[in-house]
Amino acid sequence: MKVSPNIAQGRRRIVPPIGLARPEIRELEHGEYQRYKLRNVPEDESSPTYELSVPYFGTGTPEEWLKFRKNLEKVVVGQNVTTGPGRYTVARRLLEGDALASFDQGARLHGAESIPNFKRCLDDVTKHVFPKRALQTQKRYMRRFLRKPPTMKIREYVARVIEINDLLAKFPPAIPGQSATKLPDDEILDLLEFGLPNTWQRNMVLQDFDPLASDTAAFVAFCERMEQVEATETTEKSNGQQKAASRSKSSKETAPKGNKKRRRNVANDSENNDQETPVCMLHGPGHSTDQCKVLKDQAKKLKANWSASKKKKAPQSQELNAIVSSAVEAALQGRIPRKRKAKEGEDMQMIDDFECLSLSESEATLGSDLEEEADSAPSGPKK
Numbered sequence: 372m373k374v375s376p377n378i379a380q381g382r383r384r385i386v387p388p389i390g391l392a393r394p395e396i397r398e399l400e401h402g403e404y405q406r407y408k409l410r411n412v413p414e415d416e417s418s419p420t421y422e423l424s425v426p427y428f429g430t431g432t433p434e435e436w437l438k439f440r441k442n443l444e445k446v447v448v449g450q451n452v453t454t455g456p457g458r459y460t461v462a463r464r465l466l467e468g469d470a471l472a473s474f475d476q477g478a479r480l481h482g483a484e485s486i487p488n489f490k491r492c493l494d495d496v497t498k499h500v501f502p503k504r505a506l507q508t509q510k511r512y513m514r515r516f517l518r519k520p521p522t523m524k525i526r527e528y529v530a531r532v533i534e535i536n537d538l539l540a541k542f543p544p545a546i547p548g549q550s551a552t553k554l555p556d557d558e559i560l561d562l563l564e565f566g567l568p569n570t571w572q573r574n575m576v577l578q579d580f581d582p583l584a585s586d587t588a589a590f591v592a593f594c595e596r597m598e599q600v601e602a603t604e605t606t607e608k609s610n611g612q613q614k615a616a617s618r619s620k621s622s623k624e625t626a627p628k629g630n631k632k633r634r635r636n637v638a639n640d641s642e643n644n645d646q647e648t649p650v651c652m653l654h655g656p657g658h659s660t661d662q663c664k665v666l667k668d669q670a671k672k673l674k675a676n677w678s679a680s681k682k683k684k685a686p687q688s689q690e691l692n693a694i695v696s697s698a699v700e701a702a703l704q705g706r707i708p709r710k711r712k713a714k715e716g717e718d719m720q721m722i723d724d725f726e727c728l729s730l731s732e733s734e735a736t737l738g739s740d741l742e743e744e745a746d747s748a749p750s751g752p753k754k
Contacts, residue, residue, distance in 0.1 A: 387512035388433045388505045388542075389535055391520070391528075399426055405465055409449025423449070429468025436500040437541055439465075440493060455485040462489070466496075473499040498543045506542040506551050509535070513554065517566045525594040529587065532563060557583055560590060571597050 404426040412418035428439040477495035481488040519528045539553040564582045649659035
């Protein structure tokens with residue numbers, strides 16, 4: 372389902388013919404305007420004069436047309452143009468494009484170039500420039516959607532709303548044959564109140580201030596006091612944030628206070644900010660495995676036990692090595708006796724222990740080879 376661009380968040384979006392923001396004033400280039408010298412008192416030729424630059428109008432916004440029409444009236448009055456044909460001439464000199472075509476069409480429709488018909492021709496151009504139902508749309512916008520922007524001062528906001536309300540009388544009438552009307556003063560005060568921020572409206576209730584029971588000047592004075600208080604709070608808040616930022620910056624630049632161990636830890640932390648957190652295999656994060664005291668103690672105990680067991684097994688291994696080395700040396704010299712009588716019981720016990728030992732496969736093979744070599748070797752001379 373397609374959504375209409377004029378509907379947002381369940382409410383119809385209204386674009387007024389004249390918005391709350393004032394149009395920007397741009398500098399006119401040469402050839403875009405007509406300069407007139409006007410008298411303050413049109414009937415007096417010796418009256419002081421002033422200059423007025425009137426830009427040409429072809430197409431534009433409704434507010435630009437209303438401003439052009441106001442300047443046109445100043446020209447015809449300041450130059451004391453009192454006849455209908457003279458006013459037609461001035462209007463045709465300043466109009467161009469679509470506006471001029473609409474004006475000439477109205478002139479042909481209304482007939483003679485009289486002052487009343489001149490006003491009717493200007494009204495036809497007004498209908499051409501303004502959108503349909505412009506008066507109803509503008510009033511609906513002011514009653515439902517008019518809100519004070521945060522960046523706009525209250526005095527500027529009130530003056531702009533009153534200016535737009537005065538321009539309503541120059542809109543095309545909603546009913547043909549009737550003149551357009553503007554909003555009454557009490558309704559203007561009501562929509563001005565509900566266009567304020569919610570905090571300001573709550574302060575009005577707390578201080579028992581009723582805008583409808585006062586006038587525009589009292590309303591503006593009350594809102595200016597709230598505006599001043601709000602500006603003071605904003606300034607104090609920004610100053611507090613700046614002081615906090617300066618304190619944090621100075622604390623970072625200053626060396627940390629405390630004992631040497633704390634300064635060393637802070638320095639190590641600052642150097643290792645980009646490194647990973649050390650993790651112990653036993654206890655987890657907090658310290659590394661190399662720094663764990665529990666694991667170091669266990670390692671010392673295991674080392675002591677291993678050293679003690681090694682000392683106990685050392686004599687047996689030395690005796691075994693001596694027996695094996697003597698047997699190998701005797702075999703190489705061909706002096707291995709088949710049977711040996713032990714002179715002492717200690718030697719017999721040692722030989723029995725040696726025979727009971729289980730040699731590995733390589734050592735057994737080496738022993739059999741040595742026996743075969745001894746058998747094949749010639750026996751020595753008999754005594």
